[in-house]
């Protein structure tokens with residue numbers, strides 16, 4: 001199956017990226033038929049967290065609930081699929097990526113976003129350079145070397161802790177959102193954002 005963007009990792013950064021991409025629908029003609037896929041193997045750090053200090057999220061919210069809510073919010077636009085599974089290989093180039101899961105499913109995509117956190121990176125993926133994570137308070141964590149657009153190479157983006165942002169929910173969410181904006185700029189040929197306003201009563 002062919003998607004416009006496949007996001008590998010459905011933690012807060014991957015889901016925030018999917019949410020912003022999904023929200024293009026209804027705002028730009030070129031966005032109408034775009035489809036997005038998130039593939040997640042359900043080991044987000046948020047599953048262990050209770051959130052007291054995340055902007056806009058009620059104090060005491062379980063990380064697990066925040067993830068459930070974010071998945072539903074992204075899916076509400078009707079253009080995001082979310083599946084559970086482990087990605088083992090990403091190959092190809094911008095416009096023609098192939099993403100393969102452990103159980104042999106294969107997906108095509110124009111763009112791929114890697115958002116798999118900072119613990120390890122064992123996906124067979126040409127063009128990524130793994131370096132020591134510069135923002136982790138604990139040693140032994142990794143990130144992928146990215147350019148100023150958060151790309152490992154053309155068409156291959158990196159978001160969240162894997163891109164080297166600080167290990168806070170809002171930082172990871174912002175990183176995923178920024179990657180979505182970078183991809184949207186590629187579609188539009190200029191910088192664009194999605195801002196909604198209340199409808200007139």
Ligand SMILES: Cc1cc2nc3c(=O)[nH]c(=O)nc-3n(C[C@H](O)[C@H](O)[C@H](O)COP(=O)(O)OP(=O)(O)OC[C@H]3O[C@@H](n4cnc5c(N)ncnc54)[C@H](O)[C@@H]3O)c2cc1C
Pocket residue numbers: 008009010011012013014039040041042043044045046048049050051052053054085086087088115116117118123159160161162166167168169170172
């Ligand atoms: C115990 C604990 C408490 C925390 N409390 C707070 C807090 O109070 N406030 C705060 O701001 N932050 C908190 N954090 C930090 C917060 O959880 C992280 O900053 C955030 O989860 C990072 O998001 P991410 O998307 O980069 O990575 P993650 O949320 O870890 O998501 C990565 C996702 O990628 C998936 N994945 C990995 N490899 C593959 C693969 N090969 N194929 C498919 N999917 C894959 C994983 O299953 C996971 O779902 C806490 C973290 C921990 C561990």
